[in-house]
Amino acid sequence: MFKRNKHGIQIKSPEQLDKMRAAGLVVGRTLELLKQSVEPGMTPLDLDVIAEKAIRDAGAIPSFKGYQGFPATICASVNDEVVHGIPTDARKLREGDIISIDCGAILDGWHGDSAVTVPVGEVDPKLTELMRVTEESMWRGIAALKPGAHLSDIGHAVERYVKSQGKYGIPAEYGGHGIGTEMHMDPWIANHGKPGRGPMLEEGMCLAIEPMVNLGTERTRVLSDDWTVVTMDGKQSAHFEHSVAVTHNGPWVLTAIDGGEERLAQLRN
Template sequence: MFKKNRHGIQIKTSEQLGKMRAAGLVVGRTLEMLRDSARPGMTPLDLDALAEKAIRDEGAVPSFKGYQGFPATICASVNDEVVHGIPTDQRPLRDGDIISIDCGAILDGWHGDSAITIAIGEADPRLTELMRVTEEAMWRGIAALTVGAHLSDVGAEVERYVRSQGRYGIPPEYGGHGIGTEMHMDPWVANHGKPGRGPRLEAGMCFAIEPMVNLGTERTRVLADDWTVVTVDGKPSAHFEHSVAVTEDGPWVLTALDGGESRLGRRPDGQITSEGTAGH
């Protein structure tokens, strides 16, 4: 049975959260393998093959492959590609590129979804800073996922941090989402807005928090493949994402190998450590 609250948001039991954690770990381990593997001369299609093998070797199924016709296991978005890039072998990765890798897996009927942006070789310091800002914005949003908070608090924290760091673009039409028995579920989670609005958060809710931040303006367009989103001004973009459960003790990062311990004071099993307080 899958319980939903009055806003139609799925509420998971502790047992179901355990299954989501298992799916999340498949994704987390796959992304760490891809981070270690990516190098100049490889193609996004090479990374896609590695990801599919890793996911299937763990008894899971790639979430993305075949989803609304998407042809690959990962989304691989290079430089000015914001999200949803289709992996190909047409252009090898070069020293100085950045690539956003978005990955999802289904295990025992439950989904995990996460993304990282990595530098290939030595990246321009401006790109390194773009990646740092985007990842930190994600963690600021994750920390807002506490029982009793409002959903819009997440986007407010993401936007507040990004705006405090310089002139970056936050594409308003892209954001996070609920996750559970489906990869994309209600509600949509904006990366901008005012706090104190929308549904109140309850233990057992799960969300994919995923800021996308552009080095230039917020404006984007979709290429002729009907998937790949690029910046209009041709400037690079970064993307980070984690799947997160709301618990009575604070957010539990299901796709982080340490459960969020290093950033939120959570052990991998979701319990709070003595050194930290979840959500802060």
């Protein structure tokens, strides 16, 4: 049985959160394996094969494969590809590239969803900084997940941090989402905006927080494959994501191996 609040947002029981955590760990461990696997000469399809095996070996199902016709287990977005890149063997990763890997899994009917951006060998320092800013903005957004806070506080925290770090683009049309018995559920979560707006956060809500940050313009377009989103100016983009539960103790990062304890403790200090 699935409880929903007055806004139609799914509220999980403690037992259901434990199941969400199990699904999240499948995704988190798969992404750790993929991060270690990335090297020049590989193709995005090589990473997709590794991901599917890891997810199925854990007794889970890849949630992306077949979702609205998507043909693969991961989204693999290279350089100027923002999100939803289809992994193929048409090109090899090269030293200096960055690749965003988005991964989802279903375990016992519950979803986990997370993303990382990984350097391929040595990369330009400005790309290292882009990845750092994007990941840190995600953690600033996650830290805003407290009972009694408002939904827009998340995007406000993301945007405020990104803007404090330099001139970057935040694509307005892409953001986070609720997650639970489906991969994408209400509410949609912008990565920008004013604080104190939207539904109040409640214990048992599970949200996927996922900033995408571009090195240049925030403007994007979708390629002819109807999936891959790229920057309009051809500059690189980074993407990080975690699935997070709202608890009375603050955020519980379901797709982080340590539950987010280390990074959240650093932000509190």
